[in-house]
Amino acid sequence: MRSLERVDKRLTNGLALGVIWLAAITTVAALGAILLYVVVNGIGSLTPAFIFTWPHGVNMEGGIWPTIQSTVYVTALAMLITTPVAVLAAVYLAEYAVQGRLVRTIRFAADSLASVPSIVMGLFGLAAFVEGAGLKFSVLAAALALSFLLLPIVMRTTEEAIRSVPRYARWGSYGLGATKWQTVSRIVLPSATPRITTGVILAAGRAAGETAVVIYTMGTMINAPLFPSDGGRTMPVHLMLLAQDGINLHAAYGTALVLVLMVLAFNIVARWVSRRNRSMQG
Amino acid sequence: MTDKLASQDPGDVLSAGADKFTVDGLDFFYGAFNALSGIDVRIKEHAVTAFIGPSGCGKSTFLRCLNRMNDLIPGTRCEGKVRLDGHDVYGPGVDPADLRRRVGMIFQQPNPFPMTIYDNVAYGPRLHGMRKRADLDAVVEESLKRANVWKEVKDILGRGGLTLSGGQQQRLCIARVLAVEPEVLLMDEPCSAIDPTSVQKVEDLMAELKDRITIVIVTHNMQQAARVSDYTAFFLQELAGEAAHLIEFDRTATLFTTPRDRRTEDYITGRFG
Amino acid sequence: MSAGSPREGQAQAPAPQDRGPAGNGGLSRISRATHLKEALLRNAFLVCACVAVAGVTLIFVFVGYQGWPIFAKLGIGEFLGGRVWYPTKGLFGILTLVVNSLLAMAGGLVLGAPLAVGTAVFLSEVASPRVREVTRPAVELLAGIPSVVYGFFGLVLLRPIIARVFGGLGFGLFTVWVILGVMIVPTIATLTEDALRSVPEGIREASYAMGATKWQTIWRVLLPAARIGIIDAVILGMGRAIGETMAVVMIAGNAPVIPDSIFKPFLTLTTVIVMDMPYASGDHRTALFGVAIVLFVISMIFVASIRVISRSRGEGD
Numbered sequence: 001m002r003s004l005e006r007v008d009k010r011l012t013n014g015l016a017l018g019v020i021w022l023a024a025i026t027t028v029a030a031l032g033a034i035l036l037y038v039v040v041n042g043i044g045s046l047t048p049a050f051i052f053t054w055p056h057g058v059n060m061e062g063g064i065w066p067t068i069q070s071t072v073y074v075t076a077l078a079m080l081i082t083t084p085v086a087v088l089a090a091v092y093l094a095e096y097a098v099q100g101r102l103v104r105t106i107r108f109a110a111d112s113l114a115s116v117p118s119i120v121m122g123l124f125g126l127a128a129f130v131e132g133a134g135l136k137f138s139v140l141a142a143a144l145a146l147s148f149l150l151l152p153i154v155m156r157t158t159e160e161a162i163r164s165v166p167r168y169a170r171w172g173s174y175g176l177g178a179t180k181w182q183t184v185s186r187i188v189l190p191s192a193t194p195r196i197t198t199g200v201i202l203a204a205g206r207a208a209g210e211t212a213v214v215i216y217t218m219g220t221m222i223n224a225p226l227f228p229s230d231g232g233r234t235m236p237v238h239l240m241l242l243a244q245d246g247i248n249l250h251a252a253y254g255t256a257l258v259l260v261l262m263v264l265a266f267n268i269v270a271r272w273v274s275r276r277n278r279s280m281q282g
Numbered sequence: 283m284t285d286k287l288a289s290q291d292p293g294d295v296l297s298a299g300a301d302k303f304t305v306d307g308l309d310f311f312y313g314a315f316n317a318l319s320g321i322d323v324r325i326k327e328h329a330v331t332a333f334i335g336p337s338g339c340g341k342s343t344f345l346r347c348l349n350r351m352n353d354l355i356p357g358t359r360c361e362g363k364v365r366l367d368g369h370d371v372y373g374p375g376v377d378p379a380d381l382r383r384r385v386g387m388i389f390q391q392p393n394p395f396p397m398t399i400y401d402n403v404a405y406g407p408r409l410h411g412m413r414k415r416a417d418l419d420a421v422v423e424e425s426l427k428r429a430n431v432w433k434e435v436k437d438i439l440g441r442g443g444l445t446l447s448g449g450q451q452q453r454l455c456i457a458r459v460l461a462v463e464p465e466v467l468l469m470d471e472p473c474s475a476i477d478p479t480s481v482q483k484v485e486d487l488m489a490e491l492k493d494r495i496t497i498v499i500v501t502h503n504m505q506q507a508a509r510v511s512d513y514t515a516f517f518l519q520e521l522a523g524e525a526a527h528l529i530e531f532d533r534t535a536t537l538f539t540t541p542r543d544r545r546t547e548d549y550i551t552g553r554f555g
Numbered sequence: 556m557s558a559g560s561p562r563e564g565q566a567q568a569p570a571p572q573d574r575g576p577a578g579n580g581g582l583s584r585i586s587r588a589t590h591l592k593e594a595l596l597r598n599a600f601l602v603c604a605c606v607a608v609a610g611v612t613l614i615f616v617f618v619g620y621q622g623w624p625i626f627a628k629l630g631i632g633e634f635l636g637g638r639v640w641y642p643t644k645g646l647f648g649i650l651t652l653v654v655n656s657l658l659a660m661a662g663g664l665v666l667g668a669p670l671a672v673g674t675a676v677f678l679s680e681v682a683s684p685r686v687r688e689v690t691r692p693a694v695e696l697l698a699g700i701p702s703v704v705y706g707f708f709g710l711v712l713l714r715p716i717i718a719r720v721f722g723g724l725g726f727g728l729f730t731v732w733v734i735l736g737v738m739i740v741p742t743i744a745t746l747t748e749d750a751l752r753s754v755p756e757g758i759r760e761a762s763y764a765m766g767a768t769k770w771q772t773i774w775r776v777l778l779p780a781a782r783i784g785i786i787d788a789v790i791l792g793m794g795r796a797i798g799e800t801m802a803v804v805m806i807a808g809n810a811p812v813i814p815d816s817i818f819k820p821f822l823t824l825t826t827v828i829v830m831d832m833p834y835a836s837g838d839h840r841t842a843l844f845g846v847a848i849v850l851f852v853i854s855m856i857f858v859a860s861i862r863v864i865s866r867s868r869g870e871g872d
Contacts (some may be wrong), residue, residue, distance in 0.1 A: 013768035020681050020773075023673025027744070028693045030737045034700060034708050040328050041711075081653070085603045094601035098356060107606040108862065115791070116614060116856045117798025119825045123832075123847045127617040148610045155607065168393035172455065174354060176462055177383025177407040179589060181596050187407070201697070209701025211801040236703040236801070243707050243805060256707050263699045271692070366582060375584035384582075 035260065050254050055222060059248045064255055066224040070232030071262070072140070073225050074214060075207045077143035078150060083200055085147075086154035087189075093155070095184055096160040110190040114152035121149050125217035137219030140228035145217045146210060150203045157199025161192040163192025198274040205266030209259065211236040235259045302327040302466060303348060308362035309525070310343055310352070317343055319525035321362070323515055325466075330488055330497040332511035332534065334504055336549070339517040340526035341500045345468050348498065349385035350378040383410065384454040386464035390471040392451035394443030394458075399435050402443040402454055403529075408460035421461050429457035430487050449480020456487065467491065469499040473506065485510050504550060508538050516546045560695065587846065618851060622844030634845060640811040640822070647842040649849065651813050656823040658728055659803065660796040663735025666798070668789050670736065672745035672778075678744070679751040682771055698741035706805035709734040714806055721818050726808025728817040734802050739792040746791065750784020751777055787861045794857040798850060800825040824850055 053063035089106075097103045116124075125145025135141040165188050173183040189196075214234050220241060225232040233241075235255055242252040303325035310318035318340045333341040346352045347360055364371040371381060383406070394402050394483065403422045405414075412418055422439070426432040431453035435446070443454055452472060459467060469488075473481040488497055488510050501507050507514055514534045519526035524526050530537060530546045541547045603614060626634055629647060637648015678687055709730055718725030755778055762772040778785070808820020809830050822830065828843050835843055 009768055009771070013770040015771035016774070017681060020673050020677045023670050024677035024682070024690055026670055027697065027737075027740055028673045028690060030740070031693045031697050031700075033712075034704070035696075037708060037712055038704065074498055085606050088600045088603040089606060092597075092604040096597050097604070098601055106604050106607055108858070109611045111609055111858045111861075112611050112855055113614075114313065115794045115798070115858050116611075117794075117800065117825060117850050117854060119798070119800040119828050120614065120618065120847045120850050120854075123828065123844060124614045124618050127621050127844070128613060132617060148614070151607060151610065166393070168389055168391050169395060171351065171387070171389055172393040172458070173405070174351065174379075175349070175382055175387035176409060176459065177379045177381075177388075177411050179379045179593055181537070181593055182409055186409075205699050209699070209703070211701065211703045212829070215829075227573075236701050239707060240703050240805070242799060243703075243710055249711065252707065252711075256704055259701060260704060263701060264696070267692075267696055267699050369581040371582065373582065376582045377589070379585075379587040379589075380583045 019228035021055065022147040036261050038256050039252070042253040042255075042260075045250055045254025050251075055251070059161060060242060060251050061248065064235065064238060064251065064258065066222050067233050067235045067238040067255070068258065069224045070218065071208050071236075071259075073232070074139050074142045074218060074234060075204050076186065076227060077139055078146035078207045079200060079204050081143055082147040082150040082154055082203070086151050087158050088115065089151075089186060090118065090155045090162060091189070094159045095180070095188065095270055101205060110152040110155055113148060118149060121145055122213045122216040124148075125213060130217055135229070137217065137221070137231035138229045139218060139225045140231060142214045142217035143228070146207050146214050149210065150207055154199055154204045157202070158192070158196045161195035161199065162188060165191045166227060194273055194276070198270045201266050201270040201273065205263045205270075206214075208234075208266070209236055209263055211240055215240075235262075272280075299329065300327045301325065302367065303498075304363075306363040306365075308347060308360065308364060310340070310345070311359040311361075312355075313357045315523075316525040318347075319527055321528045323528060323531055325496065325498060326513060327496050328492055328494070329512040330492050330499060330510055331515065332507035332513050333498065333500045333517060334502075334507045334549075335517035335526075335529075336519075337502060340517045341515075342470050344517070345470055345498060345500050346387075348466070348468055349382045349387055349388060350380070350403065353367070353378055383462050384464055385466040385468060385530040386459035388452070388455055388459060388467065388469040389471045391475055392448055392455050394446070394451050394454050396442065396444060398433045398440050399443050399446070399454060399462045403457050403461050406458060410462065422457075425457040425461040426454075428460050428491070429453045430483055430490075431457060447477070447480070449476040449483065452476050452480065452484060453487070456484070460477040460491075464495065466496045466498065468499065470478060471500050471502060473503065481506075504538075508534060514538070514542075516541075516547070516549065518545055520545075522553075567739035614851065618844055618847050622841060622846075622848045625838065625841045625845040626848075628838070628841075634842075635849070640827065642835070642839040642842070645838065647838065647845075649827075649842075649846060651811060652822060652824045652827055652846070653849070654813055655821045656797050656825070658821075659728060659731050659735060659807070659823055660793055662728060662817075663739060663796045664789070665790060666732055666736030666792060667739040668743055671740040671788075671792065672747050672785060674740060674847050675744045675747035675751060676773055676778075679748045680769070680777065694741050696745050697737070698745070702738065702802040703805075705734050705738055706802035709802065709806040717818070723816075723818040724808065724817070724820070726806060726820045728807075728814060728819075728821060730806045731803055732817075735796045735799060738799060738802060742795050743788045743792040746788035747781070747785050750781035750788065753784070754780045760830060783864060788863055790857050790861050790864075794854050797853060798825060800829060804829045 025217065029166050031225055050063045051068065052065050054065055055062045093106065122145065125141060129135045129141035129144050130137060169187055169191060173187045178186070215237050218234065219231040220237055221231050223230060223232040234260060239252055239255040239259060242248055242255065301324040305321055305323045308318060308321040309316060319345060333345060335341050343352065347364060348371070352358045352360065358487060360372060364386065366381070371377070372472065375454055394423045400422055400524065403425050404418045407418060407421050423432065426435060431450055435454070443451065446454060473484055485506070485514070488499070499511065511534045513531065515531040516529045516537065517526055518529045530541060530543045532542070537546065538550060541550065625647060627823050629637070634647060634649060635653070637646065638650045639646045639648050640651055674690070678691055678694070681688055713730055713733060714725035717730050721729070758776060758780060759772060762776045767775070803823060805824040807823065807826055809822045809826055810820040811822045811827070814821040824846050828846060831839065831843055
């Protein structure tokens with residue numbers, strides 16, 4: 001009786017752990033399937049001509065260069081707008097703020113901002129920046145709308161990075177007669193920079209892959225934007241339109257591959273930055 | 283002699299020499315909790331004063347009142363008078379940053395900044411406006427020499443401060459403080475996290491530094507207090523949840539040989555076994 | 556360090572630059588310049604932090620301004636409770652879309668949440684460090700893949716397979732469930748893993764010491780101990796699922812009816828915006844902004860409920 005119970009217990013344990021393994025394997029397999037499918041189907045399209053030339057004709061033959069340029073442009077501009085505000089906001093929350101109603105409100109707002117569906121952010125961008133501020137479909141309007149999406153992400157990673165700086169380091173600086181800002185700017189932020197960078201890069205990956213926000217703020221016109229006031233079509237938007245029309249799947253596969261490679265590159269760089277930092281401190 | 287008298291009247295043995303810090307009726311609060319109560323003490327210039335007592339007795343907290351490091355902990359409050367050279371440290375408008383430059387601090391955990399050895403030492407002078415490379419070079423070298431760590435690091439000034447051993451890191455931190463020429467050095471259990479050979483070096487260093495600098499050291503190690511200090515203060519929190527008091531303050535030699543208070547005697551004999 | 560009457564010591568306080576090492580001088584006071592600079596910086600940072608508040612407010616104001624007229628015109632009941640979305644006939648009832656969104660979310664959750672929690676348990680309790688080093692980046696990468704790529708993958712690979720196996724065109728709830736299920740895995744898994752890791756090691760040891768198996772420890776001790784964190788994670792996953800747009804629009808088929816089969820096309824709150832926005836005008840456009848208000852409110856409800864749940868455990872911020 002007792003031994004039977006023990007066998008049963010062990011059997012349950014084995015089965016349950018098997019299910020857990022299965023869950024993890026399914027997750028990894030899902031990633032593998034997506035990556036493999038995109039790579040296998042897209043690799044044939046991935047020629048220098050595809051990357052560096054313009055699309056032409058009703059079937060969008062040729063390359064995707066202007067969509068790459070648009071994506072890079074809007075991502076860079078969005079990060080340029082977001083990063084300083086988000087980092088300083090995080091400095092406030094981590095270093096200056098006293099727990100209270102104001103801080104609770106700010107945190108609630110940041111959490112809310114983080115969970116606003118991107119389609120809502122897109123319509124907001126359309127109403128506020130494209131029409132309201134008269135920016136038309138432009139890189140700037142898209143970057144501004146994106147920056148609201150990215151702000152809470154960068155704020156959160158930065159605040160965590162700042163909080164992970166040991167308080168002993170701060171004390172050392174204060175103990176030498178440093179003011180708060182001297183301590184923050186010379187000790188805390190430099191120490192937190194690698195982790196902040198990791199967060200910023202991951203957020204940039206998010207911006208580069210975003211569709212719903214940019215489609216209503218930058219438009220869908222194929223263009224190589226030069227000024228922030230120019231419009232354009234980013235890679236995700238291009239991919240979506242190609243896939244929906246179903247006219248040139250070849251180009252769609254290629255675009256998907258370039259997009260995935262770009263996001264992958266962001267992830268790898270972010271990982272590299274954080275790992276290098278860990279080995280430096282270890 | 284009652285303990286009350288002992289803590290209120292430092293006694294005439296202590297009248298010799300100038301007072302660097304005078305503390306009168308200091309109470310310290312963490313929120314509503316009264317952690318330290320009625321502390322009166324005179325800290326002599328150009329001497330080493332040790333704070334001893336069981337852990338949790340508030341000696342580190344008291345140390346941090348002297349350079350207002352406790353200001354950095356939200357919800358804390360300090361009542362009573364702390365005077366540096368007769369000037370109220372908690373007076374209105376007093377710049378805590380400037381106070382901390384004059385009253386330097388060494389922490390339990392060596393805490394070099396994540397930058398080069400050179401930049402660690404140059405950090406303070408740069409904060410206070412020193413820019414010229416030659417001046418900085420001179421200060422860095424002088425400070426590292428005074429902290430007895432120059433020989434070990436003079437060829438690796440460009441290396442990260444965190445790559446040094448624990449004992450070297452602590453001496454680097456001392457050099458870093460010396461670079462801003464403090465008048466007082468507060469040391470909060472500076473030897474508890476470093477190896478024994480480095481402890482010796484740090485203790486030697488204190489003896490060398492005290493002609494120019496007033497030193498206050500918190501230590502849980504009574505032998506260390508007996509070895510390095512001229513004056514000793516014994517703190518005790520008698521009941522958990524109550525405020526800690528200064529039980530006795532005297533010349534180290536006197537306090538360790540003929541303590542006036544029975545509790546002091548219990549503590550030092552208990553430890554000396 | 557603030558107000559109070561000047562005391563004896565400060566009377567002969569020297570200027571800040573007068574700093575002798577042996578100086579017996581008084582304590583220098585905070586210079587006006589330093590004080591101003593620090594206060595200025597502090598306020599500048601506060602302004603940055605308030606951008607988040609301004610952001611939420613602006614979204615509410617702009618989307619609300621554009622969308623509110625439809626509520627005023629139709630009445631909240633008819634807009635939210637109307638079953639027919641037929642813009643060309645002036646019918647703007649979104650109940651069908653709400654139901655479809657909830658159906659899509661629920662199915663995605665049923666598939667995705669167990670997968671995610673299982674993966675999180677695997678990462679935190681089961682995997683060896685080496686296996687973990689492969690698995691965790693995979694989860695992070697899954698989070699980084701753009702939703703349009705998920706949609707594309709669903710459209711070109713999954714949809715034909717489902718069409719072949721179950722008949723029909725392959726557009727429908729089932730396809731959406733599979734894709735949403737995978738998409739919410741990283742959101743839920745990452746937060747669940749954090750919650751599991753924050754369970755003190757002592758609790759695990761105590762359980763093992765009483766002869767519990769690994770599974771018993773996970774099921775009876777760890778998951779209950781981490782349940783608040785897991786609930787939060789699942790709610791965030793729900794938010795992600797109901798707000799997802801680009802992946803869904805490519806595989807949902809987009810017919811404005813409550814589907815009678817999980818293999819038939821359907822339209823949701825998010826996808827109706829993508830489908831109709833390019834040509835909408837007048838009331839139609841206003842109604843789409845009205846839909847955005849509904850989505851915004853739903854996401855706020857999710858965030859607020861996480862707040863309430865966390866606070867009920869006495870955690871607050």
